[in-house]
Amino acid sequence: MLRLGGAVGKTFMIPYNAFHFKTLCTAKKSLAPMSLTLEQVKRIAHLARIEISDDEALTTQGHLNGIFQLIEQMQAVDTTGVEPMAHAQDVSQRLREDVVSETDRRAAYQAVAPEIEAGLYLVPKVIE
């Protein structure tokens, strides 16, 4: 991350995928609950970086609990010894030569960004 003096109150940074649920989530280890509490709904919304009002959280809680009731059917199944299937095709990841394969299209890709300057994406300041 680098900072440029010219932009007031902005920091330039190269973005990355901002959300890593597995590492961010601090839900306590426990058995799967039959229903989510309002606090859990708000907590998940925060982890997913979606602002949620109290009213929305309440409606969402109802919907999610309906869906989890459907999902709970899975718990009755004994899957001991069954290999998890992540993918439809049993193929391994391809490798390729480590050579440049793409042309420089930086300007075209940045043209669709909400806010850029000097070839960098602008976001609110993250460090003082």
Place this chain on the structure above:
Amino acid sequence: MINASLKDLSLALAAKKISSVELSSLFLERIERLNPTLNAFVTVDREKSLQMARDADARIAAGTAGPLTGIPIAQKDIFCAEGWLSTCGSKMLANFVSPYDATVIRKMHAEAGLVSLGKTNMDEFAMGSSNETSFFGSVRNPWDTERVPGGSSGGSAAAVAARLAPAATGTDTGGSIRQPAALCNLTGLKPTYGVVSRYGMIAFASSLDQGGPMAASAEDCALLLNTMVGFDERDSTSLDRPVEDYARDLDKPLNGLRIGLPKEFFGEGCDAGVMSAVRAAIAEYEKLGATTVEVSLPNSHLSVPAYYVIAPAEASSNLSRFDGVRYGYRAPDYGNLDDMYMKTRAQGFGAEVKRRILIGAYVLSHGYYDAYYLQAQRIRRLIANDFVEAFKHCDVIMSPTSPSTAFKLGEKAADPVQMYLSDIYTIAVNLAGLPGMSIPCGFVGGLPVGLQLIGNYFAEGQLLNVAHRYQQATDWHQRRPGGIE
């Protein structure tokens, strides 16, 4: 001309009976006239389309045309197309003009010479079974405009059914090609996972998403599929296998074909009228020389629960890219970086998309990962194994595509679970990665019924053959809705 098959359009273009510009103009005029009622297209760019048509006419004149060069089609708005708005039905991408082509688009434009008439409406990020979750409003079913066209490829389905386009692209994660095809009296095919490149196809659930054709007949689907498939370096799950001509076996007789009927798909939970149309279709197949055998998919009742863990889990990860930084919507007012993410995503995503992101975030979270996500993946294996077992006894599996005909707008919109259950017969196919089709097989109360055909891995050619022979013996697929002349 508006009802002509792709083959007939191809012959007419080659014989110079009509130019691509004339043909494309004909459909553009229909879109202008009928789209305000149907809302099937979200973007039409007459000049762009006509330029492609002029290029196609030049190729035809120069003798360098392919079989479908100059034929206009509709593109589901999930496919990024350079210079076109590519919205995925979302406010998040409402202003996103794609800087690049999806592989499917590139192949169709640059290689096949097809003309895109525009981008079709869809459920937001392909999450829905009625097209009601689109930021751009519901699509109406041409067979009854008070009813849904199905989803998520509802715009493509309505466009082809109302003959605003001769054919269209769709994508299918849990039934999104087959279910709208069934509800709008079309033929739709979801290929084996990995056959059609996902590059530039905006991701929903990457291990399930697959693009495919939607058209009036199996023959049209075969010709269109030929232009879509092929190994792609840019899709890490694209399969490197020999190119086939999917039209090669269309006319093969069906003598000795063994049709598997899963007993779980012929029990309760399906509309009686739908079931009797499906049974009549199977009887027709017996007349064509096929035999039937009962098979079992004992874990199929778990496909909807497993899907609603796996698909949201993948979606929550895929949709984390929409953060208001590199492309798409950014909230107008915000404080710090976190606040910008939170407001951007709260305002940019609709209710169904948020629900699925939250489900996904939850099932992937520490402490619940094993109970939900891994359990769902284990059940996915059981479901896939059921098909392996079933295909030891049959060549193709048949069932209803959807448990009901097109439902009314708003009928299921308030109850996500009811909506999810409308894909009860289609989802297992995606989990296993198999090819599946829906073909028209009758009507109940004036509304179309779809017959689902499920094939073994890479059996697209066989499925198209099985569908085509039925369409040579019946005319359900040639019926058109009234009021669209």
